[in-house]
Amino acid sequence: FQGALSYQLSSALLFDAVHAVVAAVQELNRSQNVGATQLSCKSSKIWEHGTSLMNYLRMVELEGLTGHIEFNSKGQRSNYALRIMQNSRDGLRQIGQWHSEQGLSMERKLPSINVTDTLFNTTLTITTILENPYVMLRPNHQEMEGNERYEGFCMDMLKELADILKFKYCINLVGDGVYGVSGTNGTWTGMVGELISRKADLAVAGLTITAEREKVIDFSKPFMTLGISIMYRVHLGRRPGYFSFLDPFSPGVWLFMLLAYLAVSCVLFLVARLTPYEWYNPHPCMKGRCNLLINQYSLGNSFWFPVGGFMQQGSTIAPRALSTRCVxxxxWAFTLIIISSYTANLAAFLTVQRMEVPIESVDDLADQTAIEYGTMHGGSTMTFFQNSRYQTYQRMWNFMHSKQPSVFVKSTEEGIARVVNSNYAYLLESTMNEYYRQRNCNLTQIGGLLDTKGYGIGMPVGSVYRDEFDLAILKLQEDNRLEILKRKWWDGGKCPKEEDHRAKGLGMENIGGIFVVLVCGLLVAIFMAVLEFMWFLRQTPGTELSVCEEMLRELQGIVLCRDSLQLRRRRGTTMLRPRSLPLEERRARAAAVSLSNGKLCGAAAGLPLSEPLSHRLAQEAALVARGCSHIRICPECRRFQGLRAMRPGGGPSHGASPTHMPTKPRILSDGKEN
Structure with a gap:
């Protein structure tokens, strides 16, 4: 119908033009004898009546098929009016008039969207382009015809609009397969060109609203907001290994921590030996009778104390002197900072596979030449860089325009394939970037958006349907229909979201190394226990069994939960079976020889082990009656290895024999004798 109407209008204009020329020639013939002259385009000679004819044409006034015909001094038509018609179910009817001198005058207001019949039962020609997920061919499109061959976001939106505005449509793919750019002679290609030439009534696709396009066509309200983004392939760093829990610190830091531990241990041992306040009497209740001083910081304890502090577990060894407390x-302050820093960085190193991307923003991309970058040829993104006045974008356009071979691609699929298979970054709209990243886990977005713009429905200039489509799009946005359609076509990709990566639990590939350390530590402990057992047997003369038999006997007792421990006396004593002695005697002997320092703390001062237990208990009770409150402190001596004899005047004597022990065995807190 519209094509027929356009044909009738062209015929009427042609009739009026011929009528105007005939009228001008008739007036010219009255004053001059008009004759035909043979002319050549290569000759500078002109028709002698040409200027006069142009003057008579400017003076023509008549009523033609297209209304009043009159021209101004410049030869342009003037003083004419255009009727504004509305297509309704009753046919065309005039709703207004536009006069070249008086302007627009409407006879009635445009009806609202709910009662409109402008588009009622009208068939519109839709031009579009194949672009995922906006317009796509169905998998079985060969078996279908017409509009049913296509699917996608724009197709669903077009159905929603057709249901609201009650119109029909016919979809045609654009001939040259581009969105539309301006040529050197002012012509336009792609969908924009088809709208300008009136070959299509609407352009429904991912058509970006730009100022240059707005000059030649009209756009509806934007149905989607987006921006230009950078697509690049994912560069994953090395996967976390079994010993990735060591990654929060560099190897140099671990080395210096080990050196710091050794230095602190040595300084602690030296300071504890130098200060007199770390040498003390372990039996304050027996002053005058116990002439020994003890230092808890032996070489082994000096190396164990920093370990307990570093592991945040503490130690039963407490510093007494000011110097050792300072160390x-x-x-402890050093370990506080180290452990806090380690804990803060551990989660990131174990749960996040850090990406090693050579570019992180558009500035990084513009400042290098190793990575090629480009965009779709003939699209709005290319126009954005071409017309930009921002220095960075100008430099990027110069690079893209001069690069050979060309960095421009014909389609988004070609650009993505180039990103995956080569060192190439593709510049495209963020919505397309999001769609393809959901379906290809090897792609990622670099940086943020370069600009902000929107997609709109294109129409010819002065389209009477613009306001109605604007209202219909706003209605779809208010009803969240456009958001629902976007989720329908964008979601459902196979790639997990970034939140899923952060919430993923740790696997054995992340923290398996700490289990290896644990197993190795247990094996080393067992090996050291065997060595200690063998060393003790070698230092004990008069053993009746071999080392293997003795170890097998001990293991058998451990498995059977039997007391298979044999009481051993170091340095020249013989081994005694526990069942060959009375219970009190076994306890006394065990208390006399089982100290960790290997010294005799109870029976070495002349008190016979055969003294009845009741007699010794009575002596301890007498000490308690005298008000001795330190009677239960004696278990400390189990931890002390450094012993120093007291001089008669109360000072320490380095030359005293370690056998000057308290003359009275003591009752320990665990009920054993010391």
Missing amino acids: SGVW
């Missing part, structure tokens, strides 16, 4: 405080 301990500094070490």
